[in-house]
Amino acid sequence: xxxxxxxxxxxVERHRxxxxxxxxxxxxxxxxxxxxxxxxxxxxxxxxxxxxxRRDPETADWVRAYVxxxxxxxxxxxxxxxxxxxxxxxRWEPWTPLGVWLATHILFAGFPAKxxxxxxxxxxxxxxxxxxxxxxxxxxxSNGWLVSGERTTTGHAVIAGDPHRFIxxxxxxxxxxxxxxxxxxxxxxxxxxxGIAHFGHTGTVAWAITNxxxxxxxxxxxxxxRTGAGVEALGPDGVWRRAARHTETVEVAGEEPVEVxxxxxxxxxxxxxxxxxxxxxxxxxxxxxADRACVTSPVGRATPxxxxxxxxxxxxxxxxxxxxxxxxxxxxxGAPAPCDRTHQTPRADPTGDVTQALSLxxxxxxxEDLGFSALLPLLRARRVADVDRALxxxxxxxxxxxxxxxxxxxxxxxxxxxxxxxxxNRIRLVPAWxxxxxxxxxHETPYAGLTxxxxxxxxxxxxxxxxxxxxxxxxxxxxITALLTERDRWSAADMPVIHMDTRLASAVPLLDQLEALxxxxxxxxxxxxxxxxxDRHMDANSTDAAVYAAVRGAVVRRLAAHPAFAALTTPPxxxxxxxxxxxxxxxxxxxLEHLLRAxxxxxxxxxETVRAAVEEVAASGDLPATWGDTHRLxxxxxxxxxxxTFAPSRRPARxxxxxxxxxxxxxxxxxxxxxxxxxxxxxxxxxSTHRTPLLDGQTLPAAAxxxxxxxxxxxxxxxxxxLCTSAVPGWTDLSARGPAARYVWDLARREDSLWVVPFGAxxxxxxxxxxxxxxxxxxxxxVPVVTDWxxxxxxxxxx
Numbered sequence: 001x002x003x004x005x006x007x008x009x010x011x012v013e014r015h016r017x018x019x020x021x022x023x024x025x026x027x028x029x030x031x032x033x034x035x036x037x038x039x040x041x042x043x044x045x046x047x048x049x050x051x052x053x054r055r056d057p058e059t060a061d062w063v064r065a066y067v068x069x070x071x072x073x074x075x076x077x078x079x080x081x082x083x084x085x086x087x088x089x090x091r092w093e094p095w096t097p098l099g100v101w102l103a104t105h106i107l108f109a110g111f112p113a114k115x116x117x118x119x120x121x122x123x124x125x126x127x128x129x130x131x132x133x134x135x136x137x138x139x140x141x142s143n144g145w146l147v148s149g150e151r152t153t154t155g156h157a158v159i160a161g162d163p164h165r166f167i168x169x170x171x172x173x174x175x176x177x178x179x180x181x182x183x184x185x186x187x188x189x190x191x192x193x194x195g196i197a198h199f200g201h202t203g204t205v206a207w208a209i210t211n212x213x214x215x216x217x218x219x220x221x222x223x224x225x226r227t228g229a230g231v232e233a234l235g236p237d238g239v240w241r242r243a244a245r246h247t248e249t250v251e252v253a254g255e256e257p258v259e260v261x262x263x264x265x266x267x268x269x270x271x272x273x274x275x276x277x278x279x280x281x282x283x284x285x286x287x288x289x290a291d292r293a294c295v296t297s298p299v300g301r302a303t304p305x306x307x308x309x310x311x312x313x314x315x316x317x318x319x320x321x322x323x324x325x326x327x328x329x330x331x332x333x334g335a336p337a338p339c340d341r342t343h344q345t346p347r348a349d350p351t352g353d354v355t356q357a358l359s360l361x362x363x364x365x366x367x368e369d370l371g372f373s374a375l376l377p378l379l380r381a382r383r384v385a386d387v388d389r390a391l392x393x394x395x396x397x398x399x400x401x402x403x404x405x406x407x408x409x410x411x412x413x414x415x416x417x418x419x420x421x422x423x424x425n426r427i428r429l430v431p432a433w434x435x436x437x438x439x440x441x442x443h444e445t446p447y448a449g450l451t452x453x454x455x456x457x458x459x460x461x462x463x464x465x466x467x468x469x470x471x472x473x474x475x476x477x478x479x480i481t482a483l484l485t486e487r488d489r490w491s492a493a494d495m496p497v498i499h500m501d502t503r504l505a506s507a508v509p510l511l512d513q514l515e516a517l518x519x520x521x522x523x524x525x526x527x528x529x530x531x532x533x534x535d536r537h538m539d540a541n542s543t544d545a546a547v548y549a550a551v552r553g554a555v556v557r558r559l560a561a562h563p564a565f566a567a568l569t570t571p572p573x574x575x576x577x578x579x580x581x582x583x584x585x586x587x588x589x590x591x592l593e594h595l596l597r598a599x600x601x602x603x604x605x606x607x608e609t610v611r612a613a614v615e616e617v618a619a620s621g622d623l624p625a626t627w628g629d630t631h632r633l634x635x636x637x638x639x640x641x642x643x644x645t646f647a648p649s650r651r652p653a654r655x656x657x658x659x660x661x662x663x664x665x666x667x668x669x670x671x672x673x674x675x676x677x678x679x680x681x682x683x684x685x686x687x688s689t690h691r692t693p694l695l696d697g698q699t700l701p702a703a704a705x706x707x708x709x710x711x712x713x714x715x716x717x718x719x720x721x722x723l724c725t726s727a728v729p730g731w732t733d734l735s736a737r738g739p740a741a742r743y744v745w746d747l748a749r750r751e752d753s754l755w756v757v758p759f760g761a762x763x764x765x766x767x768x769x770x771x772x773x774x775x776x777x778x779x780x781x782x783v784p785v786v787t788d789w790x791x792x793x794x795x796x797x798x799x
Contacts, residue, residue, distance in 0.1 A: 002174065003073020006191045006763040008081040009170045010070065011089055012638045013192045017099030018042045023251040024085045025638065030258065031576040033250050036103060037260045040269045044365050045099035051368035052098075059373050060094070066194035067092045079764060081639055085253075098370050100192035108397040111217040111360065112581040113470060115574060118428050119582065123567035124602070129427075131598060132591045133470045141459040141472050142210035143722060145480050145498070146402040148410055151453035153491040154748035157404035159208050160495040161457075162739035163188075163198070164724045167635040170763030170770075173199075173741040175755055177787065183379045186750070186785050188741050188757075195375035198399075199743050201753055201785070204382050205405040206745035209415075210457045212464035213471045214398035216418040218425045220267040220432040222357040224275040231275055233265040236435040241266060265359050267432050268366075271575075273357035278573040358429065363396055363417045366439065371395030371416070384409030391415035398445075400457045400464055404747050412455045414445040418467045426469050443467055456480045473593070475505040475720040483722075492746040492754060498722060499742050500780035502537040506720040509596040510552060511536075513610040520611070523618035527551065538718040540628030549631070549718075549733055550623055554613035556589045556730025562609075564602035589729030590719065628714025630733035631725065635712070635758070713778055723780075742782060754782035 003010060015021045019036030021029035036042070053060040074089035082088060120128045144161030152158050165172050173188040178196070187200030199208045223234040224243065232240040244264040249257050263270040272278065364370050377390035387403045388411055398416030403409075419439040424430050430437040448455065448463035458480060459472035483498050484490070514528045527547055534544035559565070571582040580586070588595065596606055617623065624630045715735055717723030725738040744754040758777045762769040776783060786792065 001073070002176075002189075002191050003070045004077055005761065005767075006170055006174065007074055007077030007089060008079040008638070009763050010074070010192050011082075011087070013100045013103070014090065014092060014096055017045065017096065017103040019248075019250065022253065024087045024253055026253040027255055030250065030252055034258075034260050035271060035575060035577045037248050037250065038262055038269055038271045039106065039360060039362075040262070040264065040365065041103050041106065042095075042099050044368075045095040045102055045370075046093075047368045048098050048102075048364055048370045048372075049095035052372055055369075056373045059376055062376060063097055063194055063372065064094050067094050067096060070096075070192075084639060097193045098372065101190070101370055101372075102364060102396075104190070105397045106362065108211065109215060109217050110470070110581070111215075111219055111362075112578045114219050114428055115571075115578055116581045116587065119568055119571060121428065124565075131594050131601075132587050134473055134591045134594065141476075141724065142457075143476055143480060143499075143724070144208050144210045144400075144402055144457045145484065146404060146410065146412065146450065146455045147484065147490050148404070148450055148453040149408060149747075151484075151488070151490060152748075153489045154746070156406060156746070156748035157408075157410065158490060158492050158495070158747065159206050159402055159404055159745040160492075160498070160743065161208055161210070162499055162724075162742040163210070164726070164737060165740040166737050167633065167735075167740060167758050169635045169637050169759055171740060171757045171759050173757055175741075175757060175761055175785075178379065179789070184787075185379050186753070186787060188743060188755070195379055197375060197378070199741070199745075200378060201745045201750050202379070202381055203750050203787075204407075205384060205387055205403060205409075206747060206753075207378070207381075207387050207401060207403040207411075208743065208745065209399035209401050211459055212398045212400045212414050212416065212467065213459050214414070214416065214418050214464050214467035215426045215469050216396070216398055216416070216467075217360060217362045218267075218419075218421065218437070219429045220265075220359045220361065220437070221429050222265055222267070222270060222359050222432045224263070224265075224270070224357050226275045231263055233267075234433040235266060236433060236437070238433070243270075263357075265432065267359045268361040269359060270357050271360045272578070275356065277356045359432065361439070363419065366419075367395070367417065369395050369417075383407065384411045387411060388413070398464070398467065400462065402455060402457060404745075406747050410450060412449060412457075412463065413447045414464045414467065416445065418443040418445075452485070454481065454484050456484070473506060473720055476722050476724065479503055479505060479722050492744045492748075492752050495744045495754070496742075496780045496782055499739070500716070501722040502539050502716050502718070504536050504538050504548075504718050504721055506593045507536050507548060507552075509593040510548075510555065510610065513596060513607060514551075514614065516607065517611055517614070521615060521618060524611075524614045527614055527618055538627055538631075538716060538721055538723075540626060540631065540714045540716040542627050543625060545627035546624045546629065547617070549627060549727070549729075550617045550620075551610075551614050552592065553589075553730045553733075554616045555610055556585065556592060558609050558613055559592075559595060559604065559606075560585045560588045560730065562602075562604050564604055585730045586728050589731065592729065626714070627733075628716070631715050631718075631727055632734055633712035633715055633725075633738075633758075634734040634736045636736060713774075715778075739777075742777070742780075744782060750785065751787055753785040755785055756782050 012021070015023070016032065016036065019033040019042065022033045049060065049063070052063070070092045074092075077089055116132070117129050120132060142161060142163040144159070147158045147160075149155045149157050163173070170191075172190070174191055175186075176189045176196070177186045178184070183202060185196055185200050185202045187196035188198060189196050190198070200206065225232050225240070229242065231243045231245045233243045234240050245262065247259045247261050249259055251257050261274060263274060371394040374390045374393040377393070378387065381387045381390060382405070384403050384405045387401075391401055391413065392415075394415040395417045398414065398418055401411065401413055401415050403411035420441045420443055421439050422430070422436055425437055443466070446463045446466065456477045458477035460474045460477040461471045462477075465471070479501060480498055483501060487494070511531060515532055517528060520528060530544055531548055531551070534548065538545045538549075560569075565584060565588075568584045568587075571579070574582065595601060712734075715725045715738070717725035717735075717738070719726040719729070723739070725735040727733045727735050739758070741757045742755060746752040746754075756773050756776050759774055760767070760769045760772045764770060773783070
């Protein structure tokens with residue numbers, strides 16, 4: 001079914017996993033394709049599937065059945081995007097779902113944050129790392145909460161929450177119902193991956209996850225040299241050893257093909273630099289990153305208000321077949337200037353040699369296991385103990401999981417594989433040639449309990465504290481906990497009041513700075529006084545929230561422009577995939593409360609900075625009427641619609657420079673070949689994707705089913721609100737990230753469970769179910785989870 005509903009989306013994901021996106025998306029996708037090839041994503045997926053065949057042939061057969069169903073559906077798919085780019089659906093291999101999962105989550109742990117920390121330590125010292133340690137541009141987050149039966153109106157547990165990811169069209173999650181004699185499960189599935197890994201309800205047990213913010217990937221500084229036989233790398237024993245090396249060709253639509261040099265040492269694939277260094281041209285100075293429009297998302301989508309371009313000259317790992325072509329982009333009028341890719345000279349290591357390359361060590365490349373053996377046991381689970389055993393098999397990404405069953409069983413634990421290694425590995429880049437940085441087994445995953453009948457997971461420090469380095473600020477978790485304590489009993493229908501809460505606790509440090517100001521002009525004093533009366537809710541219809549965002553943005557820009565941080569504006573010559581983690585303006589924006597509260601900030605007069613910012617806003621005379629005027633939904637699409645992009649005209653088209661890299665979409669059609677295997681039979685028995693009617697008999701205007709409007713709808717919420725619709729303070733108020741779904745799992749009666757997604761179940765433009773849930777998602781409404789097959793209408797005879 002998903003192969004019919006989400007054919008275009010599935011193919012985008014397959015190409016992204018293979019590193020072949022540029023063949024039809026063009027030069028903007030080349031940076032991601034280069035990373036995917038160098039990181040060996042497709043090869044790792046193949047290895048993991050081969051290992052799965054040996055260790056767990058039943059699950060391997062099940063994945064094959066799923067792939068058979070995808071291929072059958074793609075043969076009949078009619079998605080209009082294929083004609084637009086001249087692409088025909090390709091064939092999925094048995095390991096393709098594993099590749100989709102890996103490509104989706106390879107940046108989930110945020111290993112590029114180590115590049116940022118390295119820069120901070122080099123230029124500001126080790127103490128400065130904590131100032132910027134927060135849920136920044138390279139991380140993802142979610143809310144989740146478990147309320148035990150003693151705190152509900154039914155006496156049975158309720159699990160609720162919302163995963164925060166980049167909002168994409170089609171959506172990154174799909175509501176599905178998988179049913180056969182062996183299991184009957186509803187949940188939010190990831191297209192291209194069988195089963196329901198993250199959010200599911202079997203009728204007697206339910207589970208949900210958030211990102212644990214664990215650190216389980218390492219970056220090694222490598223010493224490489226070319227020899228007559230190839231490339232060698234210096235190991236921790238002082239011996240030069242042969243590194244695996246080959247070249248791969250990346251096809252680029254409208255351009256000459258490009259060769260990528262792939263090198264792998266004993267630590268892992270080399271993803272940055274090579275034997276000749278980080279780049280083949282490293283000028284002494286250049287345009288600071290803070291002045292560029294290069295804030296691409298960690299998943300390779302450019303953040304709102306930005307555009308991305310390829311480097312003006314290729315680094316050594318990109319070798320043109322015939323010629324070097326211009327790879328600049330043309331910004332839309334009013335957009336920031338294009339990125340200038342000039343960089344710092346590579347830093348020298350302690351022995352005086354230039355650090356020339358960085359390799360990535362990540363668990364599935366080492367263990368050949370992505371945790372797919374957990375997927376079937378999750379579908380078969382009947383009690384919390386079953387979920388717990390299944391999660392012992394989980395590998396990547398590392399999650400905090402909550403589960404409950406109809407018999408009162410409760411579970412709150414961490415699941416996933418985190419290697420045991422030196423503390424330095426977790427923090428920064430480590431030298432491959434020094435001993436003491438190898439992996440020595442794995443951490444035991446922690447468990448946690450409930451407090452007063454509730455447990456909250458919102459990426460804060462909690463059960464996963466010992467496994468991570470940087471976590472989200474505690475604001476969302478604290479606010480959810482406070483809201484839950486306001487009532488003695490909760491029902492499933494009560495949960496949207498928590499989903500939609502907009503109080504912004506992180507506003508306090510800036511408001512404290514404002515309160516201390518005197519001697520302001522009358523206009524600036526009026527702004528200060530209004531903000532001190534403000535209720536601190538980031539509501540779309542709030543004028544005060546809009547003024548606060550304007551002042552905050554001005555403060556962020558002024559801090560980022562201060563000479564104390566000048567050295568952080570120009571990064572090394574790293575590939576563009578990693579620039580989001582190195583851009584100073586978002587780093588300052590997301591760490592603003594730390595910077596304002598620090599005892600001392602490198603001689604910066606923060607009071608005067610805030611004073612200048614509020615005077616700037618007062619003098620501008622160009623404030624938005626409400627927060628929702630500028631805080632608008634800006635979803636990512638692989639192809640920009642011809643007529644509109646759901647974004648202001650001043651914003652350049654969203655660029656898939658790295659496509660995405662830490663999330664995916666929903667599910668695909670199961671296999672259809674007859675088999676005596678019970679799991680194959682289960683996989684092909686029945687699957688439905690939920691078509692959700694509007695509540696109260698409402699209808700959508702015809703225009704809502706066609707191309708999106710030129711501007712996205714105004715949103716409530718902000719980065720640190722429970723309603724986490726994240727802008728980029730100091731850069732743009734547009735929101736590209738937010739709740740990719742909302743769910744409420746009721747253990748009293750599954751039929752009383754609720755959910756919603758930002759757009760709809762279908763990914764086919766023009767379908768009645770392409771965008772029918774958007775009005776509900778905007779209002780915070782949820783719709784019932786329909787599990788009675790008699791209430792479902794078959795709309796596609798091909799299904």
